[in-house]
Amino acid sequence: MTDALWSLIAFVLTLAVLSYAIGDNPLFRIAIYTFIGISAGYFAAILIDQVIIPRLITPLLSPSASVGLMAIPLLLSLLLLARLSRRLSFLGSLPMAFLVGVGAAVIINGALFGTLFTQVRAAGLPFTPAQSSPSGWLTGIVLLFGTMTTLVYFQFTGRREPGKGIVRSPWVEWMARIGQVFIAITLGAFFAGVILASLTVLIGRLDFILQSINTLAP
Incomplete structure (x- = not known):
């Protein structure tokens, strides 16, 4: 019975998404909003279960935890939440700058070592004796x-x-x-x-x- 119910739900949602072929309509919007909501909830649950709890909450509750070290990501997270308020949004500039800086460093590192250097190496690989x-x-x-x-x-x-x-x-x-x-x-x-x-x-x-x-x- 449960499998049939989920199959019916999947069938209805599939038809709702495919209904966009005839133009934007309420059924398509309901399906998209449902997909976005479920995806957001799923990723939030994954984030809480695999990042926040094991990497922040559990170390803080551990007797041998370095509270000072764990307080840094906790403080940055709280400051980031301050951007939800117009009056306190300026407090979120520091964690946002940190995220942008780290993200830029990761992207540049990936572009250099994962793309540019790899492309240069691949361009010269056919001229090596092993590939002659x-x-x-x-x-x-x-x-x-x-x-x-x-x-x-x-x-x-x-x-x-x-x-x-x-x-x-x-x-x-x-x-x-x-x-x-x-x-x-x-x-x-x-x-x-x-x-x-x-x-x-x-x-x-x-x-x-x-x-x-x-x-x-x-």
């Missing part, structure tokens, strides 16, 4: 050339000429156009992957609807 082969060399040349031209595409410095503004040198302009082709191919492949993933989800939902109709039909 005609196909490897060809792949390496295309990869290296695509990386260079793509980076040149985002180079916007040049000479300032009267009436023309900033003008890049001809070879930079030529490489930038080739880099634009590589960018277009990459974005096209990425978009195709998104479309395929969306179609897979849609087919799964349509199959679920058909199965639900067969199950719920008398």
Whole structure:
């Protein structure tokens, strides 16, 4: 009985979401608000259960806890809650600055070590002795050339000429156009992957609807 009830709820919510195909309507809004509310509650429960309690409350209640060290995140959290008040919102500037600074550092670190350095290493990997082969060399040349031209595409410095503004040198302009082709191919492949993933989800939902109709039909 419980499984049938949840299947019915999922069936109704699926139809409500798919009803957006005919335009915005109250059923779609109810489904979206339900999804947002459940997601917010779920993530709040996960945050309390896996972050706040084990990393803040439990250490504070421990006899060997360093209260001074644990008081720092507690104080920052309380100051962050002060942003809910207009009069006390200025108190939340410190934790917000801390969050933005740490977030920026993490993003920059990830961009450097997870993307830039990895891309540089991957561009030179086909030219190593272990990868030396005609196909490897060809792949390496295309990869290296695509990386260079793509980076040149985002180079916007040049000479300032009267009436023309900033003008890049001809070879930079030529490489930038080739880099634009590589960018277009990459974005096209990425978009195709998104479309395929969306179609897979849609087919799964349509199959679920058909199965639900067969199950719920008398």
